[in-house]
Amino acid sequence: MKIIGISILMFVFLTVFSLCMDILLGFDLNTSINNAIRPFLVMEVTEIVIFFLLIVLMVVGPVRTFYNKRKKKKETKKIKNM
Amino acid sequence: MEKAKISAYQLFILIVLFELGSALLVPIAIEANQDAWLAILIGMAGGFCLYLVYHGLYSYYPDIPPTEYIQKIMGSFLGKILAFIYVLYFIYLSARVLRDFGEMLITAFYWETPLFILNTLMVLLVIYTIRKGIEVLVRTSELLFILIILLGISVLFLIVVSGIIQISNLEPVLEEGIKPVIKTTFTQTLYFPFGEVIIFAMIFPYLNRPKKVKRIGLLAIGFSGLVLASVIAINVSVLGVNNINRSPFPLLSTIQTIEVSGFLERLDVYYILITVIGVFFKMCVFFYASVVGTANLFKVKESARLSFPLGLAILILSITIASNYSEHIKEGLHVITLYLHLPLQVIIPSLLLLIAFIKNKKKKSKQSKNLFPKRKYRLVERDKK
Numbered sequence: 134m135k136i137i138g139i140s141i142l143m144f145v146f147l148t149v150f151s152l153c154m155d156i157l158l159g160f161d162l163n164t165s166i167n168n169a170i171r172p173f174l175v176m177e178v179t180e181i182v183i184f185f186l187l188i189v190l191m192v193v194g195p196v197r198t199f200y201n202k203r204k205k206k207k208e209t210k211k212i213k214n215m
Numbered sequence: 216m217e218k219a220k221i222s223a224y225q226l227f228i229l230i231v232l233f234e235l236g237s238a239l240l241v242p243i244a245i246e247a248n249q250d251a252w253l254a255i256l257i258g259m260a261g262g263f264c265l266y267l268v269y270h271g272l273y274s275y276y277p278d279i280p281p282t283e284y285i286q287k288i289m290g291s292f293l294g295k296i297l298a299f300i301y302v303l304y305f306i307y308l309s310a311r312v313l314r315d316f317g318e319m320l321i322t323a324f325y326w327e328t329p330l331f332i333l334n335t336l337m338v339l340l341v342i343y344t345i346r347k348g349i350e351v352l353v354r355t356s357e358l359l360f361i362l363i364i365l366l367g368i369s370v371l372f373l374i375v376v377s378g379i380i381q382i383s384n385l386e387p388v389l390e391e392g393i394k395p396v397i398k399t400t401f402t403q404t405l406y407f408p409f410g411e412v413i414i415f416a417m418i419f420p421y422l423n424r425p426k427k428v429k430r431i432g433l434l435a436i437g438f439s440g441l442v443l444a445s446v447i448a449i450n451v452s453v454l455g456v457n458n459i460n461r462s463p464f465p466l467l468s469t470i471q472t473i474e475v476s477g478f479l480e481r482l483d484v485y486y487i488l489i490t491v492i493g494v495f496f497k498m499c500v501f502f503y504a505s506v507v508g509t510a511n512l513f514k515v516k517e518s519a520r521l522s523f524p525l526g527l528a529i530l531i532l533s534i535t536i537a538s539n540y541s542e543h544i545k546e547g548l549h550v551i552t553l554y555l556h557l558p559l560q561v562i563i564p565s566l567l568l569l570i571a572f573i574k575n576k577k578k579k580s581k582q583s584k585n586l587f588p589k590r591k592y593r594l595v596e597r598d599k600k
Contacts, residue, residue: 139513140524146303147310147532157550158542169535172331180331187335191524198520 136195217348217507217518221418223427225353228360229500230415230435231442235363236497237315238408238443240490241544242465247399248456249385252448254399259440261400262409266436268564269412270429273419275571281416282508288570295512297563302508304559305414306525309501310532311547313337316494317533318540323467324487334533341498342526345506346519349421352499359492367442370470370485374449377475384452403548406556408443409436413560417504463540466490502529 148169155165176184221229244251244258276284281301286294317334325333344352374380389396412432419428450465453472462468467486474480506525510518537543 135513135515136520136524139509139515139521140528143303143306143509143525144528144531146299147306147528148535150303150307151532151536154546154550154554155537157554158546168538171538172534176331177329180329183332183335187527187530191527194523195520 134195134199137192140191219348219350219421220423221349221353221421223422223424223431225357226415226418226422226428227431227435227438228356229353229418229496230412230432231439232356232360232363232493232496233414233500234408234412234436234439235442236408236493237312237490239446239466239493240315240319240464241547242459242462243407243548244399244404244447245460245465246403247396248390248460249387249451250389250396251399251451251459252385252444253388254396254404255440255444255447257396257400258404258409259436259444261405262412262436262440263433265405265410265560265564266412266432267429268568269416270419270432271568272564272571273416273425273428275575277425278420280420280507280511282511284571285567288567288574298508298512301559302505302512304555305417305501305505305508306529307532307555308411308414309498309505310529310536311543311551312494312498312501313529313533314536314543316491316498318543319464319467319490320487322463322540323483331530331534334530337495337498338526338530338533340495341502342522344499345503345522345526348519349418349503352496352503356496359496363489363492366485366489370473370482370489371449373473373475373479373482374453374469377473379472379474380449380452381455382452384455385448402552406552406560407547409440410556410560412436413564414500414504417507418500463544502526 152162152165152169155168156162160168173184244254247254272281272284276287279287282298285298285301288294289297313334316337317330320333321328321330344355415432419425422428446466450469451459453469454462454465458468459465464486466489467483470482470486473482502522502525506518506521509515509521509525515521537546
């Protein structure tokens, strides 16, 4: 979960970074936001499928390790209580 | 930090491949017209100075990465913010290199393939390499460096044999004086590609012989600078200044003009191989530094676990970074150099070095002051005995 949090934080800051560069280039905020979003609006089906597959893959790994850790903690607690 | 060690020779190869990576791909120093090679050489001299600054910082803190020693120099709060900015900067540059690669393939070869797919393939490859660690990366670079050298020599041989080099295109030297060359150096070539060696500050702690860092780094920058300057001089002498100014990928245009005995032509594959290998290593180094930096900053034990999410962030950023190639290049050569490269490659490292120097001097003087009372104490004790 920490990994997902870190990556979301980094992504948000990177997007702000990129928008700032666009603004420094001479675009206004609305245009730079539109420029950033537009490539995702014109994606083909294959691109969309791959994109979501990558996002799912990113989320699945950390969530699985998180639940595994939780399970292990519960098991160790049970053993201690016994 | 992972427990890995790399040799001085491997660092040399990595720096050379890194420097040549996207510098061979995009048109650099074209504002200097036929003196572009001179701008590269002066940029190389500036690159030496910048490298000495980064090496100076490394010599004060040889066992820790910059994300950690920045905190020691600037204090915890300010240092963490600065380290975070540096990590963002590395990721951003990685995304820029990825975009360069994707745009090159789309413009020149894969007209129908979407940018997203090409970038995804490259990012997956880079993620896989980084998950395997720095040692795998440097061993791969050792293998592919030989291939690059062979390709370079054969391309040079074919260009010379086909008789397309016209030295007169490089003349007159310094037509408008030295001013445009110096301006191009300080607005472009100093930072891209030479100033970007700041990324190797993240890799220095892995070296098995720290004493060789300085000499090897300077040698690598000198070698890559000479190669780059000669490539640009060949480009100008083959294409001429007007064509260079219009060409999005000058080296590709040069290779496309090769024609030996009427049958050896269309050697675009040379260009693809050279640039794909170069871009791969450049991206890998940037990405590795950003993964290690993030792990160090957020105290993540297994840095490899960060590689996939950060790779995805780089992929998305490479798409959103600019709406088209010309915007991307303009942003890279004019905005980024002024607002990102200049402060983060030149000003902040120089200030850090100054502060580190003063701090270490103070420490030394304190230590020498503390030594005397101890000595007295010891002498008194010895007398008593």
